[in-house]
Structure formats: structure tokens, C-alpha cells
Amino acid sequence: MSLKKWTSALLVTALMSPVSAFAQGTTQQAPGQAAKPGPVAGAAQVMPADTVLSNGVVYTVDRNRNFAEAVAIRGDKIVYVGSNEGVKKYVGSQTKVTDLQGKMVLPGFIDSHTHASKTTGLIFSIDLYDGGSIEEYVEIIQAFVAEHPDEKTLQGRGWSNPVAPGIGPLKEALDEIVPDVPLALTSDDGHSLWVNSAALELAGITKDTPNPEGGIIERDPKTGEPSGTLRESAMDLVLHKIGGYTVDQYKAGIEEYQHKAAERGVTTVRDPDMLRYPNVLEAYEELAKENKLTIRYRNAVTANPDKGPEQVAEFEKIRERNQYPLFQVNAVKIFMDGVVEGATAYLEKPYEHKHTNGELIWKTDVYNKTVAAADKAGFQLHVHSIGDASTRIVLDGFEHAEKQNGAHDARHSLVHLQLVNKEDIERFKKLGAVGIVQPFWFMQEAGYYDEIEVPYLGEERAQQEYPMKSFINQGVHMASSSDYIVTPEFNPLHGIQQGITRIEEGETDPGKIANPDERATLADMIASFTIDGAYANHVDAITGSIEVGKKADLVVLDKNLFAIPATEIKDTNVILTLVEGKEIYRLQTEKK
Numbered sequence: 001m002s003l004k005k006w007t008s009a010l011l012v013t014a015l016m017s018p019v020s021a022f023a024q025g026t027t028q029q030a031p032g033q034a035a036k037p038g039p040v041a042g043a044a045q046v047m048p049a050d051t052v053l054s055n056g057v058v059y060t061v062d063r064n065r066n067f068a069e070a071v072a073i074r075g076d077k078i079v080y081v082g083s084n085e086g087v088k089k090y091v092g093s094q095t096k097v098t099d100l101q102g103k104m105v106l107p108g109f110i111d112s113h114t115h116a117s118k119t120t121g122l123i124f125s126i127d128l129y130d131g132g133s134i135e136e137y138v139e140i141i142q143a144f145v146a147e148h149p150d151e152k153t154l155q156g157r158g159w160s161n162p163v164a165p166g167i168g169p170l171k172e173a174l175d176e177i178v179p180d181v182p183l184a185l186t187s188d189d190g191h192s193l194w195v196n197s198a199a200l201e202l203a204g205i206t207k208d209t210p211n212p213e214g215g216i217i218e219r220d221p222k223t224g225e226p227s228g229t230l231r232e233s234a235m236d237l238v239l240h241k242i243g244g245y246t247v248d249q250y251k252a253g254i255e256e257y258q259h260k261a262a263e264r265g266v267t268t269v270r271d272p273d274m275l276r277y278p279n280v281l282e283a284y285e286e287l288a289k290e291n292k293l294t295i296r297y298r299n300a301v302t303a304n305p306d307k308g309p310e311q312v313a314e315f316e317k318i319r320e321r322n323q324y325p326l327f328q329v330n331a332v333k334i335f336m337d338g339v340v341e342g343a344t345a346y347l348e349k350p351y352e353h354k355h356t357n358g359e360l361i362w363k364t365d366v367y368n369k370t371v372a373a374a375d376k377a378g379f380q381l382h383v384h385s386i387g388d389a390s391t392r393i394v395l396d397g398f399e400h401a402e403k404q405n406g407a408h409d410a411r412h413s414l415v416h417l418q419l420v421n422k423e424d425i426e427r428f429k430k431l432g433a434v435g436i437v438q439p440f441w442f443m444q445e446a447g448y449y450d451e452i453e454v455p456y457l458g459e460e461r462a463q464q465e466y467p468m469k470s471f472i473n474q475g476v477h478m479a480s481s482s483d484y485i486v487t488p489e490f491n492p493l494h495g496i497q498q499g500i501t502r503i504e505e506g507e508t509d510p511g512k513i514a515n516p517d518e519r520a521t522l523a524d525m526i527a528s529f530t531i532d533g534a535y536a537n538h539v540d541a542i543t544g545s546i547e548v549g550k551k552a553d554l555v556v557l558d559k560n561l562f563a564i565p566a567t568e569i570k571d572t573n574v575i576l577t578l579v580e581g582k583e584i585y586r587l588q589t590e591k592k
């Protein structure tokens with residue numbers, strides 16, 4: 001734009017401004033506040049904002065991590081960030097002004113790995129999250145069956161692995177209460193399936209069925225009969241026969257999720273389950289067309305290890321037809337290994353309790369080719385990797401893609417990162433790879449750490465779990481996420497606190513801090529839920545920090561997180577959530 005054009009544009013703006021026409025026009029004041037003086041005489045006038053938030057602690061998370069007092073929003077964008085004095089010129093007769101009275105403003109939170117669409121399962125199936133033992137699960141199932149006597153198949157979710165270590169829970173417990181209807185119950189981490197005999201029969205799984213590639217059919221050690229728990233890809237043998245929800249059920253689940261997200265200040269997410277389950281993608285596409293998405297999605301399609309690089313062409317079609325501002329599919333999800341609790345995470349050294357290194361779900365050469373093809377097509381890789389050996393192989397694949405396609409701003413990411421070889425942390429930096437971790441899990445969790453992690457991994461490895469600060473020190477972008485519904489309560493403030501303390505709530509013994517060297521600072525943790533999350537999802541040009549020109553995705557908290565102890569962060573309340581300037585949540589007790 002030439003200087004002349006620029007000047008005239010300013011002039012037009014000034015002429016159009018109601019503030020300049022009615023310089024002393026009334027402005028809306030927060031209750032109990034004295035009327036503020038009008039715009040400073042002689043100051044250059046600008047088009048008034050729709051919304052002004054002033055008198056707050058605005059942590060911008062911009063490059064210099066600046067604080068400000070006020071923000072002005074016009075349409076979907078931030079038009080001013082600065083002082084209480086400076087924001088005054090954006091106040092016109094129609095501007096909605098809120099006096100924040102010292103409350104905190106942050107960029108809207110970004111949850112970089114969340115199974116939003118699985119909220120559907122909480123609505124339409126057996127919810128076991130409230131149970132804590134086989135007996136309690138049985139009671140919950142019985143109650144559900146009594147209310148739904150005509151179901152042809154039954155599904156549910158939320159049982160916990162430590163309740164039945166080793167070969168997992170047994171089919172007999174389910175056969176007693178549901179003998180005829182196939183029943184399949186997913187574990188809370190999503191990597192194991194507890195089934196009854198009717199489900200095994202429906203899927204044709206017998207003593208003679210071999211373990212599928214990348215999966216385990218747990219068996220009775222004496223008889224060799226399937227015992228009732230299926231791990232990883234073996235789950236699909238049953239889930240492909242029963243289970244699943246309709247498009248409408250998924251739409252209801254996603255809409256329910258959006259309410260929860262808004263209450264928690266979450267404004268951008270990545271749901272990795274497109275193509276993993278039928279109807280999920282279709283549900284998002286319909287909601288996008290109907291303009292019913294209220295937060296921003298940058299979702300991932302799940303790649304199938306049996307299909308290889310050929311499937312990327314289909315992914316491109318999906319990406320092409322979904323270019324909505326709030327809904328895009330820009331990543332490819334790959335499951336590289338399983339989980340520690342299923343002894344399926346792929347480790348450099350064997351597990352302590354079992355003669356196995358775990359399961360690598362992809363054949364290395366197929367993985368490398370698929371990664372190179374997806375990278376060439378401009379997709380981000382979003383790879384589930386828990387074991388140290390798995391992560392090494394995932395990085396090898398990124399290196400392979402870089403060699404083949406050249407280095408570019410790919411931002412491929414690894415999700416979970418429970419155990420990582422020290423020397424691989426530098427490779428993240430070199431390859432521009434992003435870590436996506438779940439700080440909600442950074443603790444020696446009762447019923448889990450001593451019962452599963454230490455006996456399965458040995459004390460030494462268990463103590464090195466979930467690095468975070470080592471990555472940050474190397475300059476690696478680290479994004480946080482909840483992995484909801486694996487983590488049922490996904491409030492980012494809980495994640496922020498946990499990333500700083502790395503200890504169970506209420507625990508005071510410093511010996512119970514999980515891998516204390518990896519504790520992050522408050523600034524690190526906020527960045528991981530905002531600007532680094534934006535980086536991880538390729539949306540940092542439009543969100544993730546409070547800067548002029550970015551989308552007005554904001555969250556207002558009732559307390560300044562920098563002024564309270566880390567152990568009180570969880571108790572902070574979200575008061576207001578904005579996405580693209582639109583209010584999607586306001587705490588009920590607050591006046592509009």
C-alpha cells in the first residue's frame with residue numbers, strides 16, 4: 001500500500017468513526033465505576049471497537065511475553081493491545097466496555113490432542129469412569145442393561161487397567177450379567193477392550209485365532225482360551241462388528257463437548273479420530289456446514305498401517321473439501337506403539353514383568369513411505385509414541401521424509417512421549433519436531449505408579465517418565481494437551497498446575513514429585529497451552545497470543561496466575577471465553 005493510499009484510508013476510517021462524530025458520546029460503563037473521560041482531544045481517532053476489556057492483567061504471550069492492561073476487539077479480530085489510557089480511543093457509543101477489575105486475560109487455550117467426538121460415548125453408552133473395581137463396574141453395567149433391555153449390542157468405556165493387571169479383566173465377570181448380548185468395554189486409556197463371550201463369538205475369536213499384527217488377544221495361561229481382554233489392533237476384531245454411533249449421535253457428542261470446552265476456556269483443538277471410527281468425520285462436516293462449530297478444529301485423519309502411502313490421496317480430498325475457518329483437517333495421525341499399562345509401548349529394553357519390548361504397530365518401511373508421502377502432500381504428522389524405541393523410529397521417519405522432500409516448515413509432532421532417549425531430544429530440535437504432552441499425567445499417580453509403572457518399567461525408567469523441561473531447554477516447541485477422554489477432566493488450568501508441580505494434589509512429600517528436574521515454569525506451561533499449541537497446529541499466524549491482527553480468542557480468569565501459589569491454579573475460574581470475538585461462555589454469576 002502506498003503512503004498516499006494509507007493516509008486516505010486513515011482519513012476514511014476517522015470520518016466513519018462515530019467517536020469522531022460524537023466525541024463526547026456516552027460509553028457503557030461497568031457497574032459501580034465512575035464515568036471515564038472521553039477520548040483525548042486531538043488524539044487520532046480510529047474506528048470504535050465492538051468490545052473493550054480494560055483494567056486487566058493481560059498476559060499477551062507475544063514474542064517478548066509482554067503484559068498489557070487492555071484489549072480492543074472489532075469483528076473477529078484484536079485491534080488494540082496496550083494501556084487503559086490507550087484503549088480509550090477505541091470506545092464508541094456502541095462499544096461494550098468491561099472493567100476487568102484486575103482479572104487476568106490470556107489467549108484462548110489450545111488443546112492439541114483431544115478426543116472431542118468421544119463425548120458421544122459418554123452420552124450413548126455405559127460410562128464406567130465412576131467405578132473403581134470389577135464389582136463396581138458390574139453394578140454400573142447391570143443398571144445400564146436394566147434401563148436398556150432391548151439393545152442388540154452393548155458398548156461402554158472407562159474401566160481402569162490397574163484394576164486388573166496382567167492379562168486384564170475376565171469375560172466371566174461379564175458373562176454372568178450379560179450372557180447373550182455382545183458387550184465391549186473400552187479401557188479409560190482407549191488401548192484395551194474388555195469383552196464377554198458373546199462378543200468373542202460374534203467376532204469369531206477362539207483359542208486358535210492368532211494375535212493380529214500390532215495386537216494381543218489375552219489368554220488364559222492354562223487353557224489358552226481368550227480370557228476377555230483385547231489389546232490394540234485386536235480390539236478392532238470386535239469393534240468392527242459392534243459398536244459405533246450414528247452421525248447424529250456424534251454431532252450431539254461434539255456439541256456437548258463444545259459446551260465443556262467453552263466453560264474451560266478452550267478455543268482451539270485437534271481431534272485425531274477422523275477415519276478412525278465411521279461417522280466422526282461426517283459429523284464434523286455436517287456441523288461445519290450448518291455453522292454449529294463454536295471453537296476451532298484442526299483435526300487429523302488416522303492412517304491405516306495396512307494401506308501405506310496410497311491412502312494419502314484420500315486424505316488430500318478430505319482436506320480440500322474442509323476449508324472452513326473453524327474446521328480443517330491438516331494432520332495425519334499415526335499410532336506407532338501402544339501403552340505401558342498394556343505392555344504394548346515399544347521400549348529399547350524389555351519390560352521388567354514380561355519378556356517383551358512391546359509392540360511396534362507399523363512396519364518401519366511402510367511407516368517411512370507413508371510419512372514421506374504425507375509430508376510431501378503438506379500434511380503434519382501427528383504420531384502417537386510412548387516408548388523410547390518407538391520415538392526413535394518415529395524421528396527416523398521424519399528424517400527420512402526430510403531427506404526425500406527437503407526441509408520445510410512441517411512441524412511434525414509426537415504425542416505422549418512417556419519415555420524418551422536423552423540423545424533424541426536434540427533430534428527434535430534438529431528436525432523441527434514438536435512435542436505434544438499431557439501434563440495432567442505428570443505425577444506418581446496413586447494406584448498406578450507403584451502398581452503398574454514401577455513393576456513394568458523398573459524404578460529407574462519409571463523415574464524418568466514424561467520429560468518436559470529438557471525439551472524446552474533445547475528450544476523444542478512443546479504443546480500441552482489433555483488426551484480427553486482418557487483424561488476425563490480436561491481443564492487446562494489443571495494441566496498448567498500439574499506441569500509446574502508434578503505431584504498429586506494434596507501430596508506434600510517431595511519424594512513423590514514425578515521426575516522433578518522436568519518441572520516447567522508457569523510461563524512455560526501457559527505457552528504450551530497457547531502459542532506453542534498454536535504452533536503445533538499451524539494456527540500461530542491467527543491465534544495463540546494476544547496481538548493486534550490476530551483472532552480475538554481470549555479467556556478471562558478470576559485470578560492473576562502469576563500472583564497465586566501454583567497449588568491454587570486449579571481453583572481459578574474461567575469467567576469469559578471468546579472465539580473470534582464471539583462470546584461462547586460467561587460465568588453465570590457475572591453480569592452481562
Ligand SMILES: [Zn+2]
Nearest residue numbers: 113115483486
Ligand atoms: Zn489420544
